[in-house]
Amino acid sequence: MTDNAQTEPAIFDNAVLEAAKVSKAWPFEEARKLIKRYPDGKRDATGALVPVLFETGYGPSGLPHIGTFQEVLRTTLVRRAYEVLTTDATGTPAPTRLVAFSDDMDGLRKVPDNVPNKDLLTANLGKPLTRIPDPFGTHESFAHHNNAKLRQFLDRFGFDYEFVSASDRYNSSAFDEALKNVLRHYDEIMAIMLPTLREERRKTYSPVLPVSPTTGAVLQVPIEVVDADAGLVRFTDADGSVIEQSILGGWSKLQWKVDWAMRWVALGVDYEMCGKDLTDSATQSGRIAKVLGGRRPEGLIYELFLDEKGEKISKSKGNGLTIEQWLEYGSEESLGFYLFREPKSAKSLHVGIIPRAVDEYWQFREKMPAQPVEQQLGNPVWHLLRTTGYRGGAGESLPVTFGLLLNLVGVLGAGASRDQVWSYLGNYVANADPAAHPALDTLVTCALAYNRDFIAPTLKRRAPAANEAAALAALDAALAGMPADAGAEAFQTVVYEVGKDEAFGFESLRDWFKALYETLLGSSQGPRMGSFIALYGLANTRALIAEALAV
Template sequence: MSMQDLIDAARVSKSWPFQEAQRLLKRYPDGTKPAKDGSTSPVLFETGYGPSGLPHIGTFQEVLRTTLVRRAFEAMIGARPEDGKTRLVAFSDDMDGLRKVPDNIDRKDVLEANLHKPLSRIPSPFSNEHESYAAHNNAMLREFLDRFGFDYDFVASSDMYNSGKFDDALRQVLRKNQDILDIMLPTLRAERAATYSPVLPISPVTGKVLQVPVEVVDAEAGMVRFTDDDGTVVEQSALGGLSKLQWKVDWAMRWYALGVDYEMYGKDLTDSGVQSGKIVQVLGGRKPEGLIYELFLDEKGEKISKSKGNGLTIEEWLTYGTEESLGFYIFPNPKSAKQLHVGVIPRAVDDYWQFRERIPEQDLDKQLGNPVWNLLRVNGGWEAEEAPGAGDSLPVSYGLLLNLASVLGTEASEANLADYLDTYLGDVERGPELDKLITAAVNYTRDYIAPTLSKRAPEANEAEALKALDAFLADASGDMSAEDLQTEVYEIGKREEFGFENLRDWFKALYQTLLGSDQGPRMGSFIKLYGIENSRKLIAEALAR
């Protein structure tokens, strides 16, 4: 694959990251972004994070999806990640006032005593390691993103406000104060409109972010006037960290000040995106391109809420699956809601490896739509030789490991599964990917499979078929291949005397009587992995019921 082949394919691809990047290419047809001084600057992608809580799967998916679009855009302009043609900013809104104390904080008293102060000016309730609550959560965000190898620049709102880097943009907000009010006031309820101001001054007495009417005294000097909570009329600067902006105005100001070209956001921020888009135009900027994605749902189809705790954490996914499988699950159809619960993990793991194995067989246009092809390039290059692992496969599926672990029951352990796999693989080494899955399979089986298993007794015709399978295994050699074992399992299910309407009924009987589940693996692979004699013991136990 040449770079020109990639450029040509990327510019017409129907894969969603490339569709998004194609809209950016219309903004910058030659792939370069002019700067104010006549030079060029990187095309800027942004993701936002609210540090009132710890980063979570929603944070991960937004950075991942934005990075996928970034890499797609680079492919279209023939740039490599190291060329510096693009930049990703992970922005932390740590000047927001703390509105309520999160439920999952132990030292709630620290936060309760500092309600409505900027997150970056509240002492950390966790330890003295960080200077503020926001600093702690910002550090967690960086650690979180680094864990997955994302390429990004971290920018904190507090640094931009306090250092004066936002001052020019804040002056523009003050100049356009009435125009912004004309946009916002019609969207607000009467009681909210009565106190609404684009600028939120910070009280010189309490340090709180105030929701009060603000009069612009001198836009060029940055001076505003307001009444503090104690009734005192205060005249002070809005610059240098002495104020922050209302959320929708703040978002627009950030787009304007940083020159953001692309930012995606969730469906719940649709209205915010509309209003902020109007405000950034008033400021003299341009609304970024971006995708509005659907939100995650729990297994009941209900919206995931941090306060309800009905979601799935990154740690939970990685306990029962892998980082790659999480990226794979998130990749498709960002405009469709996804149910996010532990039950989706096993299939995501196995589908990831199936798509990875397929890459070398696919034409380039199909590769651009392959989730794994894109994921392998999130933190690497674009040419095939720069994405090691394309075409790799695992000798056993995750589903098969889960079935083996469930059969072993209380005896299932990492060492036990590893022993079975070593026997199955012979001289082939397991490798780190399989070792990860062994650990995940033991965890998943212990927590979710073992408590639900119920092996039923076989029906009369099923018992006869099981006896036939046992007779075959009694004479089978230990080195018989999984494929040959699978063929014989098929043949037994086809025999008329056992009365199965179709092979699905036969395999369902095997799963329910031998494994205690409604679904299961290729039985030939399972018998090969578990061993012929052990498999015969399972049959004997089923017949004894």
């Protein structure tokens, strides 16, 4: 765990433990699958209690994105829920482990779009990812670079996990016995897989992919089992020569569905979730795991993330948000909040959803202490505070919403600075010191970046229509008679009164607010105007109105 470790106590009171047993929150629903799997806890051959093993998988053929990260977060949510459900009278939960498994022995099939030195990768297509030079020039291989990026962010968020590399397991012979087991059940595995394949693919399919002794590539060729107990197979190499070779010690890689099943059995995995696109893979891998003497893990089939065009996010396309991008424009907590909600529903994942996620996180966080315990267990914040050690506690609130902050920064322009924003926050926030409001200060930096890249280029104030100009003049006159510290509610009342005046001809207050946003802020949407006036300052707001009337 990192320094931002859990702030909540590890021992829960009886009310929480009882409510958890019947909570409909999805992490508890998933955790109950494990309770059913191991009613008396997971035990070894001697009867001793052993950790329930949670696993997440990562294919380092491309840079990690939020789709990769979310699987670790969501699995951890289930892990923590399971620990709550298994907490005994002494406050001790059943033991658990989380393995983040990198499938870095896989052969590179396609060069990703979002990496440098593509020619370097092209020259090494087909080779295991850990045996391909790093196009970024920072690590010993392409896989080592991508694995490091993943671990960097998992560590930043304070996840408790064990990193396991497929290449390490294959090369060190740790998987040798499991590979021999695959050869022993070769015919049974083929009987499972062949009916699922197209006729042309059946001719070349093999559960075991040998590594060519001449090119070093992972070969998609049929094999003949020579000696299962010795791990020997026969195959035709890329140059046409017939090779008899061991598949042990890093000289092979299992085909995807077989590899997944082998891993479940070899590691003893009890829980692993996956995306909807892997539903069939999970089914076939579960059948193969049974043949190998194991059991398919419990797990959640989650819906996929879509980009702003509605297309599936892909590592090779690089069309999803990176974790760096989210953290540049939004907070860590908001990312966790967005990933928590509705895992079985498809969700858009692009920069446009960040502001709302930030504000909704804080809304849920602020209201949690007043909720009965049953509702608290359905609150995403309750789970997040116990999952990755997010800073702070429930009940805290932001003095300014992120949406309002974005409107302020939008008016200040693309060249606004952090100090400038804080000077305006002094109109609205008691003790307007970044040190006193670290969460808000983080969002000031995020708002400046978001405005620079996405808001400022699109803002365009229009000239007011005649009736709108008259209403703006009336609003200015009303504001002129108010003290600068009148407050957001008083300013909001004046704005309402002007908009409701039939003399200005607005069909609804919505039309009046739309006019304010478009003429003063340059956007079709905006904040609660009373709050904006209090934040931006009375004199500054009147100057903004004067600019609009002068157009």
